[in-house]
Amino acid sequence: MTAMASDETGETIEDLIGYAREQGAVGFEVDEVRVCVCKGCGSRVFGLRGDLSQQAVQRDCRDCESVHFIAGSGGRHLQEDSVALMGCDCGSDDFNLAVGFALDKRRDTIRALAVTSRCVGCGRLGYWDDWLVHDSGTALLDMA
Ligand SMILES: [Zn+2]
Ligand SMILES: [Zn+2]
Numbered sequence: 433m434t435a436m437a438s439d440e441t442g443e444t445i446e447d448l449i450g451y452a453r454e455q456g457a458v459g460f461e462v463d464e465v466r467v468c469v470c471k472g473c474g475s476r477v478f479g480l481r482g483d484l485s486q487q488a489v490q491r492d493c494r495d496c497e498s499v500h501f502i503a504g505s506g507g508r509h510l511q512e513d514s515v516a517l518m519g520c521d522c523g524s525d526d527f528n529l530a531v532g533f534a535l536d537k538r539r540d541t542i543r544a545l546a547v548t549s550r551c552v553g554c555g556r557l558g559y560w561d562d563w564l565v566h567d568s569g570t571a572l573l574d575m576a
Contacts, residue, residue, distance in 0.1 A: 437521065441555035445476065448550040451557045452532035457546035458562045460534030466576035468529035472498040477526050477552055480518040480560065482506060487563045488517075491548050494526055503531055503545055503565075503572045512556055518560065524553025531576040541568050 450551040452465045456485040468491055469476055475495040483490035488506020492499050511543055519525040546562035552568050565572065 437556055437558045439482065440557045442550045442557050443555060444529075445550070448528055448548065448557060452530045452546065452548040455532065455546060455548060457532050457534045458564055460544050462532035462540065462546065463535040464533040464573060466531050466533070466573060468500075468531065468576050470496060470498060471500070472496045472503055473489075476528050478529055479525055480527050480549065481515050482518075483514045484514070484561045486514070489561060489562060491529055495562045496535050502529070502547055503575050504564075504567075517566065518549075520551040520553060520556055522551060522554040522556070522560070524551050526552040527558075528552060529576075533573060535570070540570060542572055543558040546571065 449465045453462050456462055469495040472494040475492040475493050478491040480491055489502045491502055529549050532546045535543050535544055542563050542565045546561040549558045
């Protein structure tokens with residue numbers, strides 16, 4: 433499942449959190465949702481770019497322009513010529529972002545994650561990508 437805009441809209445970040453929870457991640461139930469917050473300035477508005485086929489998703493802070501790969505994705509895989517800037521149908525490319533994490537039963541390992549968004553322009557909620565996580569542990573929870 434990739435880059436799908438839903439028909440749902442959300443007024444607030446809380447609506448986005450609820451959406452991320454409902455969508456699941458690679459078919460698993462989402463246990464934890466982390467809203468993306470810029471470590472540099474605290475902003476929650478981002479541009480989103482990446483190569484979804486490589487499961488590499490990068491967010492660019494709209495305030496301080498710092499760049500972060502969501503949940504440790506990509507980085508070394510991301511090739512400049514395959515990077516696309518994601519945009520909403522309304523013309524905006526400013527998003528609130530949230531990552532849904534599916535944990536295993538003991539909640540000490542992440543099985544899968546999903547990247548979801550809320551368009552700041554029109555409120556539309558979207559599901560960008562999800563993938564299985566093969567690293568053990570829960571460090572990625574703090575790398576949304
Ligand atoms: Zn920032
Ligand atoms: Zn929009």
